[in-house]
Amino acid sequence: MIIAPSVSPAHSVEDAHKVGVVSFGLFGDQGVFRSEATGAAQVVAGRFGTGPIDVHYNSRKGGDATINRLAKSLQVTAGALDAEKDVLFLILTSHGSPDGLAIKAGRLTQTLTPSRLADLLARTGVRHKVVVISACYSGVFIPRLANPDVLVITAADANHPSFGCEDKAKWTYFGDAFFNVALRHAKGVTDAFVDARALVRKRELREHFEPSNPQMAGGANVLPLLAARP
Template sequence: MNWSANTFTAAASPLSVSSVHAVEGAHKLGVVSFGLFGDQGVFKSEATGAARVVAGRFETGAIEVQYNSKKGGSATTEGLTRSLQDVASRLDAENDVLFVILTSHGSPDGLAIKAGRLEQTLTPSRLAEMLAKTGVRHKVVIISACYSGVFIPRLATPDVLVITAADADHPSFGCEDKAKWTYFGDAFFNVALRRAESLMDAFAGARALVRKRELREHFEPSYPLMAGGANVHQLLVARP
């Protein structure tokens, strides 16, 4: 492992999971996890924590986590392009899975990127272009942000599974600076995925947990979504 101020990379089974045997029939996952909005620490925490949970549940290869801070960072559109290409280059393009996690503030235009003074917007069309250029057939894209459902029409296909914290018309919640997770990130990665046998089960569990929390706190529903991925589910074999 190689840690720096805003980057973690690992070339093979990361996060000290060597004691866990490979699952028979599992396809390798390459993971790219980005915390895009540097002014609040929750996105750094979520990007890092989500990658750790995925590595603990699936057979993983290359993992790259990047996040921004108030001083700057390389979790930008350019940085994401490089990371996707780098991780994809170490995968079998037909048989492995590129697993992408993005966490930030969102709007109907896309995802906010804030690295020091740099501000960008990652649009659905730009992300679709980045993913297509990786050359990897099967992908999972999980987006934890308000209005993140705007990405589904551009990304979701039978070969691309997309999970979003909200639909295209609603915010999601939990972006407090000192928090470790957003509401959706906590429900999906920190709780449901740790014990679920599949991403479908994890999503169903997380959606129920999020709705229960929103009702308790009198928030309007965020309506998390899952779309596409008919050809992806069978490739994702979780560790027991």
């Protein structure tokens, strides 16, 4: 596993790169995923965003946060970015399994596998990407996605669940720690991840849960492009 190095944010506006955000709440039967997808997109846009923002989520009655919609959203957002200079920032929140991410939109059920997501991302043509996956067993995506041009952050490793999927909650444990707390104040993504991982571990130990072990891998070429706003 390649652990992303710490990179200081750029100080000049001229150094800033456009960041396009795509955020999907995939499991409609619990409102926490809708809330997290929406809130996370707002936080990322507030810290980095100068590009398009596209948020989709499902509910018990249905929704359009499907694999086909994700493919379209990634393509549309990518079309508004410079393929070499800008960053595509993808956020996915749902229930997870060793097979991938669960999608539930009314009666529609799907599984987004690591291979399928890798294919969708490759088709965008955008070189530099960030993928944050808030789900149980989300570490299964790292071997397929992470490389120097793709930074991958997951709420858990490949062998453990993550926590906080209560229906009326606004955030999962990891989403709250990373997006709602750490990323709002940290100097950059690496610092935010380190802080969030510590917060999650502390909360899990307090509640006597087996640690989820959030992961961060790849992204050596991406982190220098993410200049957080003060």
